[in-house]
Amino acid sequence: SQKIEQNSEALNIQEGKTATLTCNYTNYSPAYLQWYRQDPGRGPVFLLLIRENEKEKRKERLKVTFDTTLKQSLFHITASQPADSATYLCALESAANQGGKLIFGQGTELSVKP
Amino acid sequence: DAGITQSPRHKVTETGTPVTLRCHQTENHRYMYWYRQDPGHGLRLIHYSYGVKDTDKGEVSDGYSVSRSKTEDFLLTLESATSSQTSVYFCAISGGTGPGEQYFGPGTRLTVT
Numbered sequence: 001s002q003k004i005e006q007n008s009e010a011l012n013i014q015e016g017k018t019a020t021l022t023c024n025y026t027n028y029s030p031a032y033l034q035w036y037r038q039d040p041g042r043g044p045v046f047l048l049l050i051r052e053n054e055k056e057k058r059k060e061r062l063k064v065t066f067d068t069t070l071k072q073s074l075f076h077i078t079a080s081q082p083a084d085s086a087t088y089l090c091a092l093e094s095a096a097n098q099g100g101k102l103i104f105g106q107g108t109e110l111s112v113k114p
Numbered sequence: 115d116a117g118i119t120q121s122p123r124h125k126v127t128e129t130g131t132p133v134t135l136r137c138h139q140t141e142n143h144r145y146m147y148w149y150r151q152d153p154g155h156g157l158r159l160i161h162y163s164y165g166v167k168d169t170d171k172g173e174v175s176d177g178y179s180v181s182r183s184k185t186e187d188f189l190l191t192l193e194s195a196t197s198s199q200t201s202v203y204f205c206a207i208s209g210g211t212g213p214g215e216q217y218f219g220p221g222t223r224l225t226v227t
Binding site (some may be wrong): 002030034044046089100103106 | 122145147149154155156157158159162166172175204206208214215216217218219221
């Protein structure tokens, strides 16, 4: 069956370190993969999109990699800050199921301590 | 923030009553989506729309219907609410030249007693 998996355990890191979050998937051939941030009581906010033919994408302190062989995406936040504390969601759209129908992982909670 | 509003923001209703949630956008985006978010399940797509009067089912569409008579409004109806439909409901939009990234509304917390 199709699955998207993110670390269910919260990630706790010290301010200034790099946070790395993992998104693994099985039985998909994604056209692209997206990362979102969600704060408590609010809707998800789009961060980055990476296409199947791209290896890496950057935006300010954020970096996403996409390995279609390993079926994995890594999301990095460099020089992390307490304000980066939130839940991060990955989502993908299968190449066989276009039309914007995203499948979301359950999210990983990140806590950055001062 | 993208111009998306949801109403109501909170609602408590009784089992068996009909409920309609409204999503309104001011971005003129083509695609609109309804999700529900539950602990242990993450975000799951209920229905989506790819244009006025054009809708399709998502992963968890049973017990829900939708309508889109105008570009800016996408309605989600629970014909006869059940306790299993207690959840937080999010509307999202996307547009431009294709689907791509989605922009979410603030959510509606629905409790069915």
